[in-house]
Amino acid sequence: MTLRIGLVGCGNISDIYLINAPRFPAVRFVACADLKPEAARRQAETYGIEAVGVSELLARGDIDVVLNLTIPAAHAEISLAALESGKHVYSEKPLASTLADGIAIVEAARARDLRVGSAPDTVLGAAIQAARQQIDAGTIGRPVLGTGAVLSHGMEHWHPDPTFFFKPGGGPVFDMGPYYLSALVNLLGPVRSVQATGQIAFETRRVTTPHSPIRGRDIPVEVLTSVQALLSFESGAEITFLASWDVWRHGLRPLEIHGTEGSMRVPDPNWFGGDIEIAIGQGDWETSDTSDRTFGGANWPQAEPRFANYRGLGLAEMASAIEAGRPHRANGDVALHVLAVVDGVIEAATTRKSVTIAQRCERPEPLGEAEAARLVEGGRR
Ligand SMILES: NC(=O)c1ccc[n+]([C@@H]2O[C@H](COP(=O)([O-])OP(=O)(O)OC[C@H]3O[C@@H](n4cnc5c(N)ncnc54)[C@H](O)[C@@H]3O)[C@@H](O)[C@H]2O)c1
DSSP states (O other): OOEEEEEEOOSTTHHHHHHHGGGOTTEEEEEEEOSSHHHHHHHHHHHTOEEOOHHHHHHOTTOSEEEEOSOHHHHHHHHHHHHHTTOEEEEOSSSOSSHHHHHHHHHHHHHHTOOEEESOOGGGSHHHHHHHHHHHTTTTOSEEEEEEEEEOSOSTTTOSOGGGGGSTTOHHHHHTHHHHHHHHHHHHOOEEEEEEEEEOSOSEEEOOOTTOTTTTOEEEOOSOSEEEEEEEETTSOEEEEEEESSOSOOOOOSEEEEESSEEEEEOOTTSSOOEEEEEETTOOOEEEEOTTSTTTSOOBSTTSOOBOOOTTHHHHHHHHHHHHTSOOSSBHHHHHHHHHHHHHHHHHHHHOSOEEOOOOOOOOOOOOHHHHHHHHTTSOO
């Protein structure tokens, strides 16, 4: 059976979901809505679906799953309303902009026996799954320590309206942290506790995005823009995580994990593919390409593909799990755990005290190549 999707939030990220939709036979986009009716109309015309109002979409009987691609501050409002109207929800990250809202979403779904799914689904991509296969096989031994780093000079030079990035629920830890933390939770299991420091390097950020309607405007910064955290995993592994929008240039790898037998470099978890590098003992790095696996080949940007971008994979995997009556992988418990870690990092950076993570999750099942291939069987490449 194909699940019928209603999309709420027709902004920047909605294109890739709509472009990828025909790959996945488990989902069919029916209608879309946005606070700005013209945004919904534009996507409806481009992708051949129906544009409706938000409350109309939530009330419709021919929609099974609400795909919530609104800004983080609206995630809880839309996800809770969708659950109340008896629909499953799949949300962009973070699950919510506060931990309390995230808990409310997961509890509301549980009470109604509905599913919550959440990005990032890059963890189901070829690279993270290939890395996980190696970790599970014991190739680098027991993971002991490592680093994660997401460092840049912000979002105000490319996003049409970067305001939300600098408001509560934004900042590099809330915005980019979920990619790195979800990858680490898939690779190493849940986090037990966190310590952190943080700062704001610039009190305002000037929008320089070409053609932005707010180009030239100064956005007051209300969130930590540079954070350095120490994540202690239940497994015993300890990872240093750096997240900043105050850095001009750097030489750090996105993710490096060092085990008792060897070391591993995992590519940027914002994408679905990339090379895995492994060094055993004193040996040299050996690179394995993941582009020949399902969800590893470059497809983005469309004109000149350089990255694997299969956003929507987590939604399709959730739809097929609903159909099969089994748990889905990019699930609400993982997203809530990641949100608790994000929130815990900010709390630890603010109070300078260690924070224990109360919302734990199970490490999701790996997504093997055969099962991954089945998700696109019969779909349009
Ligand atoms: N832009 C990216 O590259 C990117 C990548 C990955 C994930 N995300 C995530 O996707 C989400 C959306 O990001 P974006 O870049 O598309 O933002 P955006 O501002 O471009 O689009 C958000 C859309 O949601 C609409 N909206 C806001 N509140 C609403 C509400 N209450 N009801 C209905 N519509 C509402 C806005 O009008 C807007 O059209 C965020 O959670 C972000 O973290 C973005």
